[in-house]
Amino acid sequence: MRVLHRSARRRTSILLLLAIPGIGVWAPSPAAHRADGANPALMTAGPITTPGLDAEMALRASQEVVGRVPGDYTLRDRQGQPVRLSDYRGRPLLVSFIYTGCFHVCPLSTQALHKAVSAMHKRFGDRQFNVVTIGFNQPEDSPAALKAYASQQRISDPNWEFLSPDATDVAALSREFGFSYAATRGGFDHILQVTMLDAKGRIHQQIYGDSFTAERLGEPLKQLLTGARIVDGGVGITDLVDRVRILCSVYDPKSGTYRADYTLYFMIAGGVTFFIAMLWFALSEWRSRVIARRTVKRG
8 A cells, every 4th residue: 555645634634545446544733632632433443453454355255245235224314214125126226335424435436436427417307316425434424423424515415325334234235235345543444436326226336436417327337227127127217208308318438427418319300200210101002912912803
């Protein structure tokens, strides 16, 4: 691991990146230390057994869960109400892990995710996918703490929830999502990733790094949205219109957003027109033959 960035907040905080492109871990600011010198995050995290994460092991653990369906854990939302992971099935789901005691990278990565999600919502629609952020440092990351964190980040998206798992579920939950973390004297080192699940709750892809762009998230999400079968079996006109709109969207690197690709619209319109013309031609031929047969019989 190597130091990329240092910033001062009461004491020195250091950003550490694993020696694998796109994967990062964070050693947070010790500003959360109490007046008596004890760090509440470390008091609840258990004994420190490792100085940090092993890059290869973290990546391997993350990739091994792709294709699997995490267990149906029950978590609490910002109002303290129980929420099951299965409640989010039926649409793709983006899942990120943070801890509210982090003062730099978790907020930065959350903001990057927020910007990407906003860009995708504008083009794909608000109801096409859900987002969940899970606070893994229990019991510090309580519903109240996550509510404050979401407010600080100015996130009020109706399809983005911040969830607090039971402390006894954190280890298994993080393992099933391929999320690795390690307690350190400063707080936690953890892999930076967003886990993308399909509409059936299966892990489709892991996206790594601390700068989640609309392109990096949008392209695999676009594949899921345009190619997925509706879980409940219903495909209405609205669904078809949404599919066409998503299919006819391309990423614009200059603006960092998605825009309509009217070339695809014209291609689809041309295809539909050709189909209608062929159908009309077939019906006309069939009608002509029927009339000809009737004429022959009468004659």
